[in-house]
Amino acid sequence: MANAEIGVIGGSGFYSFLDDVTEIQVDTPYGPPSDSLFLGDLAGRRVAFLPRHGRGHHLPPHRINYRANLWALRSVGVRQVLGPCAVGGLRPEYGPGTLLVPDQLVDRTKSRPGTYFDGLPLPDGSVPNVVHVSLADPYCSTGRSAALKAARGREWEPVDGGTLVVIEGPRFSTRAESLWHQAQGWSVVGMTGHPEAALARELELCYTSLTLVTDLDAGAETGEGVSHEEVLRVFAANVDRMRGVLFDAVAALPATEERDCLCVNALGGLNPGFELP
Numbered sequence: 534m535a536n537a538e539i540g541v542i543g544g545s546g547f548y549s550f551l552d553d554v555t556e557i558q559v560d561t562p563y564g565p566p567s568d569s570l571f572l573g574d575l576a577g578r579r580v581a582f583l584p585r586h587g588r589g590h591h592l593p594p595h596r597i598n599y600r601a602n603l604w605a606l607r608s609v610g611v612r613q614v615l616g617p618c619a620v621g622g623l624r625p626e627y628g629p630g631t632l633l634v635p636d637q638l639v640d641r642t643k644s645r646p647g648t649y650f651d652g653l654p655l656p657d658g659s660v661p662n663v664v665h666v667s668l669a670d671p672y673c674s675t676g677r678s679a680a681l682k683a684a685r686g687r688e689w690e691p692v693d694g695g696t697l698v699v700i701e702g703p704r705f706s707t708r709a710e711s712l713w714h715q716a717q718g719w720s721v722v723g724m725t726g727h728p729e730a731a732l733a734r735e736l737e738l739c740y741t742s743l744t745l746v747t748d749l750d751a752g753a754e755t756g757e758g759v760s761h762e763e764v765l766r767v768f769a770a771n772v773d774r775m776r777g778v779l780f781d782a783v784a785a786l787p788a789t790e791e792r793d794c795l796c797v798n799a800l801g802g803l804n805p806g807f808e809l810p
């Protein structure tokens with residue numbers, strides 16, 4: 534079985550830079566992930582890439598099978614995950630092209646299965662226990678440091694910390710919603726950061742979000758609001774820089790057995806009721 538140690542969940546612009554890519558299909562108790570896993574070497578590390586929205590970007594944020602995605606990555610050996618994503622800026626100073634590595638998360642989604650501990654039996658008959666993990670600090674401290682250092686090394690000064698609010702989508706925010714998000718002091722708004730981080734924690738995976746601002750959200754600008762075309766344009770203009778940052782961040786992550794962050798023991802020794810993949 535092919536294996537990997539680091540996972541990257543991101544747009545399809547990212548896996549073309551893996552060497553000797555092996556495509557494998559993985560099934561999970563929750564059904565198939567968004568797409569095949571693409572395994573290859575990157576910066577001397579074994580990396581599994583997963584296109585979050587599937588090839589061709591056919592899955593809207595609320596239809597992504599997040600549980601299957603994290604489960605599939607872990608099942609091939611991944612223990613540290615980098616999750617780049619496009620976001621809207623909620624402050625005028627966070628304009629298009631800003632790289633923000635959040636340290637906090639607010640969940641404003643509505644319809645997504647967001648836990649493995651829902652009490653429902655898995656196909657193999659095992660029943661998850663009721664387990665409450667801490668998500669006080671939703672992101673891996675080691676992964677965040679690696680991402681920030683990688684960005685600075687590429688002369689792309691990142692914003693260190695901030696709150697990512699995740700909305701259900703696929704529509705963008707109204708002006709009132711956007712103004713409310715800003716008034717709360719939140720930094721950027723996206724559609725995929727939850728439940729990715731929470732599910733990673735439940736599987737004792739390290740998870741780091743790297744957000745690329747593609748637009749100012751509706752309440753933070755004076756024009757017509759966000760357009761999908763503008764998001765795609767800014768994303769395309771920054772995809773090479775983001776790849777460079779991911780490359781260096783992957784290289785800087787510790788070996789699996791040398792992780793010393795809190796993610797490693799997120800279950801605190803509690804029995805999840807099923808075998809972690």
Ligand SMILES: [Zn+2]
Pocket residue numbers: 673674675676738739740792794795796797
């Ligand atoms: Zn960690």
